[in-house]
Amino acid sequence: MSMEDPIETTNDDASTATTSDSSSEPIVTVRNLQTAFFTEKEVIRAVDGVSFEIEVGETVGIVGESGSGKSVTARSIMGLVDDPGRILEGSSIRYHHPETVENYAEEYPDHTVDLAAAREEFDPADLLEDPTLDASAAEFADAGEPVPSADDIDVADDIDVADVIDAGYGEELGLVDEDDFVFVDRSSADREDNYVDVTRTSGESLRKLRGGNIAMVFQDPLTSLNPVYTVGNQIKEALRLHQGITGKEATEEAIELLEAVGIPDAPQRVSEYPHQFSGGMRQRAVIAMALACDPELLICDEPTTALDVTIQAQILELLEDLQEERDLAIMFITHDMGVIAEISDRVNVMYAGEVIESADVETLFAEPSHPYTQGLLESIPGRQVGADRLSTIEGDVPTPNEPATYCRFAPRCPKAFEACDRVHPESVPVDDGAEDHRVSCLLYPESESEADRIALHDRLGDPESDPEGAGDATEGGESR
């Protein structure tokens, strides 16, 4: 697994990078996700305003040091955040698989918001004048292209009911009920306008998404299988739950799944216990179990970390094959830049609960923009030939226990300047025309002067409005 490969291909084979240009087919959109843990001592904002999306058949990598909020992001998408953790108001995780959305709309008509109907009922312009609303109209503007200036936009014209909901004012204005979680827009064929919001589901509706649509592979294969049941039993459990297959048929299906993930002697192996499997085999079994539910999105939380390098490569290969076969979207969490280079199409770099840089993998490795990403890449052994000492990023990831009103990386940043301590950097394109490469750093966009850059980030952050980050929400809505 060399890191050189993807970087080389950037130059030679630009066509690989163009997958994102085709019409976007998101499977999951995460918008302004905020997950906080309320302990007696403090509020830890483990995930603080994260926005990204994952498209069908795409692998999105999430990298960052320990404690940067990667796993909590994954658990939030699965709805597995336990007490004292909570996903805060204003977050949304939208699941776009059309069939699933359709099924949900049919099954839970009482929890469905029909945007087309809402549009007829409500006039956005009237909504904005609602006296109970204390937000400025500019917040709703789908701010769009590089340097938005709210004053230039004729707000009322541009705003749709969907934008109001996106900005988190749906409930306040009576568009959305507290327990609604399916959002459909019959007038639009666009996948993005039809979704199930995972953060709003609960109980049965959440459980069906879990496993059935979104599956997860955990870090430690040695402990993620129940030691007292056979591997087959645990796979069959998932088959029965989501596909209603039982008995002999289920056993056959389980054997097939084990074969699909490359376990030799599957017919015998299916009735063996986890302790009779090696580490790599167990991870394969866990993957088979995840696939048993036939999910559209597979979240892999450091699936290779506990394995030795040769097995790592095998598992990565397996994931790639399975992705091709089943058109899986994969969210791949790791702190290993080498693995990221190998498997992902797009990378989000996380730091202290925020996505600080987002680009496709070739761009990220060729032109890392955020000082943190640069630091991460420089600290890969063997990347700088001839260097005496491996360079590191001094210090530790801070615990994000207060709202970010400054750059959380500034204390460790070699390029930090005075404004970093008072202005929170927002996600902006690295440069004009580089929409796909976004970075949250006061050094960007590169073409602007320092004063302009600070003013821009300041304005995007909009600190005097809603401290929960409604500003982030509109900003999140704008990314593609």
Added chain:
Amino acid sequence: MSRWRYLLRRVLLSIPVIVFGLTITFVIVRMGPIDPVSAILGPEAGAAQRTRIEERLGLNQPLWEQYIDFMTDMLVPWSFDLGQSWVIQPGTDVTALLSSYAPRTLWLGFWSILIPIFVGIPLGFYAGLNSNSWGDYLASFGGIVWRAMPNFWLAIMLLAFLRLSDKFLFGFRWDTFIVEIDSLVGQPPLDFIAVTDWVSLGIISIPVGIYFSATTFLASFKQILPAAIVLGSSLMGNELRISRTAVLETINSNYVETAKAKGLRSRVIVWKHVFRNALIPLVPVITNEAFVLIGGSVIVEVIFGINGLGYLFYQGAIQGDFPLVSSLMFIFILVIVSINILQDFLYTILDPRVGYQ
């Protein structure tokens, strides 16, 4: 079938353990400071009387001969002979003593194991599943208090309370509740079940007529209940604490998270994935407690006036009734060894990682 072979092996391997245990018993009992001859004769006996008694009991023979006799009597099946009591009830067969004393202890032990299992473990599971809730705090605190109360104190308090139950519980009288019992203490009536008729099929006899009296059963249960609660109190506290920890540990394990990620219902997760794993650490706790009941019942038996094995053993030991004490020790060793085998057997059923080597 390897599980049954494993069981057979374990049974065979337990023979040397039993032999060793008996030897130790012999050494301790025969070489200890207690002199049965003085116990039988009293302090004013002469030397001639002593010699006569020693001769009659066989104590004048060399020690190694006594040892061989002792071991063959106990161990060789065709000469199986537990001997006769010397001091407590001179001349009575130990087997006869056992058959009158043992059922009461078994009855007491049965309930004092069963009650903690059916109260302590469910409470512990509840506390673990709802950790850091008020219910958990209450159960855990109760468990600690329950565990900390000494047997003898709790026994007396409970008796005092039940005696005056009409004052504490607004006229509720424990002694006349459902069935009337004459006294709070005393031996429970065990004649609620009896075989009245046998059919003989060659060498095997099959009981066909069974007499069962619900009233006597209830009276017997009522009589034993306070003693069983007292004897089981610390065990219950123990089981509660350990099952709570076991459940907490299991609930936070990765495979439970995997099960959640699969979309399983929490009922299935608890009953399938948590329950069985949490039982594994409980097995040795429960079986260990069975050992405690054998020796630990003396005080409770004395307070509640139940003439059981514990009481018999204690009397035999302080009065130097060698055959009685060593026979009881032999029985205790057998019980402990079989509980151990049972424990290992349960392990192989619960946890597939335990091999059969």
